[in-house]
Amino acid sequence: MDQANVATGVGIEPRQPKRCPLCGATVPPDPLGFYQCSCGWGGPGDPLEHGRGLSKLFAKMDREMADEQARKDLQRLAMYGDSANSLNIGYVLLLVFVATAVYVVVGAIFVGCVWMILAGILDQAWPMVIVGGIFLALILTGIWPHRRGKSIRATREGFPTLMAALDEVGQRVGTRIPKRVMLTPRTEFAIGRRLSGSDVLYIGAATLPLLSDVGMKSILAHELAHARHGDTLLHRYSGQAEYLLHEIVYGILEGVLGQDRGGSISSVFGVFLNWTLLLPFRLLWFVYHLLRMHESRANEFAADRAAIHAFGPQAFIDALTGVLVAQRTFYRNSRSLVAEMQRNKSGSFYAEIRRHFGALPPHIISQLRVDLAKGFRTLANGHPTTPDRLRAAYATFGALPPSPAPTMPAYMLLTPAGATDAEAVEIELTKMLFNPKKK
Numbered sequence: 001m002d003q004a005n006v007a008t009g010v011g012i013e014p015r016q017p018k019r020c021p022l023c024g025a026t027v028p029p030d031p032l033g034f035y036q037c038s039c040g041w042g043g044p045g046d047p048l049e050h051g052r053g054l055s056k057l058f059a060k061m062d063r064e065m066a067d068e069q070a071r072k073d074l075q076r077l078a079m080y081g082d083s084a085n086s087l088n089i090g091y092v093l094l095l096v097f098v099a100t101a102v103y104v105v106v107g108a109i110f111v112g113c114v115w116m117i118l119a120g121i122l123d124q125a126w127p128m129v130i131v132g133g134i135f136l137a138l139i140l141t142g143i144w145p146h147r148r149g150k151s152i153r154a155t156r157e158g159f160p161t162l163m164a165a166l167d168e169v170g171q172r173v174g175t176r177i178p179k180r181v182m183l184t185p186r187t188e189f190a191i192g193r194r195l196s197g198s199d200v201l202y203i204g205a206a207t208l209p210l211l212s213d214v215g216m217k218s219i220l221a222h223e224l225a226h227a228r229h230g231d232t233l234l235h236r237y238s239g240q241a242e243y244l245l246h247e248i249v250y251g252i253l254e255g256v257l258g259q260d261r262g263g264s265i266s267s268v269f270g271v272f273l274n275w276t277l278l279l280p281f282r283l284l285w286f287v288y289h290l291l292r293m294h295e296s297r298a299n300e301f302a303a304d305r306a307a308i309h310a311f312g313p314q315a316f317i318d319a320l321t322g323v324l325v326a327q328r329t330f331y332r333n334s335r336s337l338v339a340e341m342q343r344n345k346s347g348s349f350y351a352e353i354r355r356h357f358g359a360l361p362p363h364i365i366s367q368l369r370v371d372l373a374k375g376f377r378t379l380a381n382g383h384p385t386t387p388d389r390l391r392a393a394y395a396t397f398g399a400l401p402p403s404p405a406p407t408m409p410a411y412m413l414l415t416p417a418g419a420t421d422a423e424a425v426e427i428e429l430t431k432m433l434f435n436p437k438k439k
Ligand SMILES: [Zn+2]
Pocket: 020, 021, 022, 023, 024, 025, 037, 038, 039, 040, 041
């Protein structure tokens, strides 16, 4: 495949040049079919189109810097291939140092709150106890791990097909299989990397309808690659620090602003808090986020690279765009899908999604893949955009081994031991989806 283009690659009309709404220039699509104007406009739907005045100025500055960073990332990948993602030792040390500072600060706030409560009780200074108590509660709710919904634990005995696939992925990526593999009713596809304890792999059944077995293995390879080597410890340590800081700042704000129902006192209080007490923490978070961004992006590109090494670029591209289409369908069309399900007296929401896609002409699905493969660069995002991930993947055609041919649809990998298909599992997941609390 020498003429790699997202549109022609899936057999639909190549894109036409567009007029840039910001500067008026005519922008031809790049070799992959994405728009990228020299003024910073990143194609239709770009939020830059709507900004005004000062916010537009800031948005353009943000875009310029993010563009520059992305260009460097892609250049490095093109020049150095697999070694492009190795991190400079000075950078790693700085990251560890600042992450440690973040933990110290968070610990100090925690200790401060506890001290306020205890000292307040001893002095019978009740307002102090109350303020300390409120902040402690806000911090604790902020950092309390978010409860995931119900899920099915996939064991080696119960799900031999999935485990065989995971074994193959683990072998190709060179990593061990997480001890806990959870099938969830929704659209996550992630590896939960806890600071301590073992990793948890989440596989959302609603992400699978457009994937082949090879595509699913490609995504699994990406996730398992996140848990590989020593960088995972750095990734966890630095990532957890950013998460903690973010949750505390925004958890407190949400806790304060969330109670605001019509009354303006608490929201004035929130604004006040935001610009006084929380300001240093927000600044710290901002600086740390920018610092960690390089690690976070390099990590994501490296995981993509590992997936492409293991199962070829085509499987990776198909799976990445296939998951995007499935996620959108899950969130946008779930009502009509439920109605269909009831009409068909079917107990499987996932079979209904597949019927939905099966009834669509293939070029519509291709069009959706291309349309959803967008994303606008910003420093706010620690991950590379989808177009950049696709750009990196397309650049490997010819250089890395091609994808093996699919042998079955991805959902069949969920077939439990002793069954001939995944229907029973899908029915159980459907029940979890619609009755998340019961059982
Ligand atoms: Zn322009």
